[in-house]
Amino acid sequence: MVGSIDCARASPHSNASAHYPNGEEERLDEFRRLIGKTNGDLLKIVGVGAGTWGTIFAALLHDAYSQFRDNVQIRIWQRPRRTIDRSTVEHLFEVINSSEDVLRQLIRRCAYLKYVETRLGDRTLYADEILRDEFCLNMIDMLVCPMKVVTNLQEAVWDADIVVNSLPSTKTKEVFEEISRYWKERLSPPIIISLAKGIEAALDPVPCIIAPMQMINQANDCSFPFFWSPIENILYVGGPNIASEIYNKEYANALIYGAEKWRKPLAKFLRQPHFVVWDSSDLVAHEAMGGLKNVYAIGAGVIAALTNESATRD
Numbered sequence: 001m002v003g004s005i006d007c008a009r010a011s012p013h014s015n016a017s018a019h020y021p022n023g024e025e026e027r028l029d030e031f032r033r034l035i036g037k038t039n040g041d042l043l044k045i046v047g048v049g050a051g052t053w054g055t056i057f058a059a060l061l062h063d064a065y066s067q068f069r070d071n072v073q074i075r076i077w078q079r080p081r082r083t084i085d086r087s088t089v090e091h092l093f094e095v096i097n098s099s100e101d102v103l104r105q106l107i108r109r110c111a112y113l114k115y116v117e118t119r120l121g122d123r124t125l126y127a128d129e130i131l132r133d134e135f136c137l138n139m140i141d142m143l144v145c146p147m148k149v150v151t152n153l154q155e156a157v158w159d160a161d162i163v164v165n166s167l168p169s170t171k172t173k174e175v176f177e178e179i180s181r182y183w184k185e186r187l188s189p190p191i192i193i194s195l196a197k198g199i200e201a202a203l204d205p206v207p208c209i210i211a212p213m214q215m216i217n218q219a220n221d222c223s224f225p226f227f228w229s230p231i232e233n234i235l236y237v238g239g240p241n242i243a244s245e246i247y248n249k250e251y252a253n254a255l256i257y258g259a260e261k262w263r264k265p266l267a268k269f270l271r272q273p274h275f276v277v278w279d280s281s282d283l284v285a286h287e288a289m290g291g292l293k294n295v296y297a298i299g300a301g302v303i304a305a306l307t308n309e310s311a312t313r314d
Contacts, residue, residue: 022272024067027269028068031266043071045058046157046162048164049077049165050149050166053166054167055139057166058147060247060272061074075147075148075149078149079128079151082128082137083125084126089115102143111133131147142247157183158186160190162193169196169200169212172215189220191233192216195238197238199292211291212236235283237256237270237277239252254276255277255279257282258281264279267279
């Protein structure tokens with residue numbers, strides 16, 4: 001357990017140096033120019049949803065670009081008041097006390113006492129609180145980099161340039177319908193990158209399946225009546241990856257799907273030495289395949305449970 005923490009702590013900001021040898025500054029400047037940013041005008045990126053993949057994706061961007069704080073702002077929205085169950089609290093307390101570095105860090109921040117009080121049953125602990133302390137609810141055994149956590153959805157998204165959706169497909173439409181109300185006064189639409197894997201059933205006007213990209217488009221269709229282009233501004237990122245391995249800088253690759261105007265610049269912007277991003281125009285097919293992947297994963301898990309074999313084997 002301690003090894004997991006130590007490994008994760010070694011990874012944040014390991015790419016950063018005085019000369020930015022991996023080209024982060026050049027990529028950031030190039031993308032800022034593309035979307036019309038001037039000096040002193042922040043590129044604002046917000047992750048909507050703080051599940052494992054969404055948190056790690058935001059952390060990757062934070063690792064790469066947070067040192068350029070005069071030019072970019074990276075935040076993550078976590079649904080407020082989501083309580084941590086008792087078993088997770090006990091496991092989290094064990095993780096904290098098994099690592100001297102983590103323990104010292106929390107004590108320096110005056111944040112350790114709340115974990116003691118919660119462990120004793122004197123307090124309720126919330127998911128946004130532990131995320132501020134660098135713990136991801138679904139990945140307790142490793143720390144992510146410190147990020148700005150926002151619980152007010154309007155504050156998070158109203159002026160964002162890039163919105164990264166990592167909500168479950170079951171929640172995507174509901175949340176983006178709320179977001180659309182905050183975007184009615186915008187002069188230009190944001191870029192939306194969807195990480196959501198899943199498909200939902202729709203009955204109107206005819207029975208069909210609907211993917212997260214379509215949900216987002218339907219929710220925002222009336223927000224930008226004159227210039228909203230769903231194909232151009234909504235993209236999907238996916239790949240056969242495990243979030244914790246990506247954050248520990250094990251080699252991985254992914255594809256970004258959507259219109260050429262944004263997918264090629266974003267592929268370059270998102271690319272890191274250990275995380276290679278390619279681009280493709282076949283958005284609908286790959287978003288559907290992302291949903292089917294969940295079905296295959298459930299089947300693999302059932303087989304693994306019945307045969308005592310690893311679910312990740314071929």
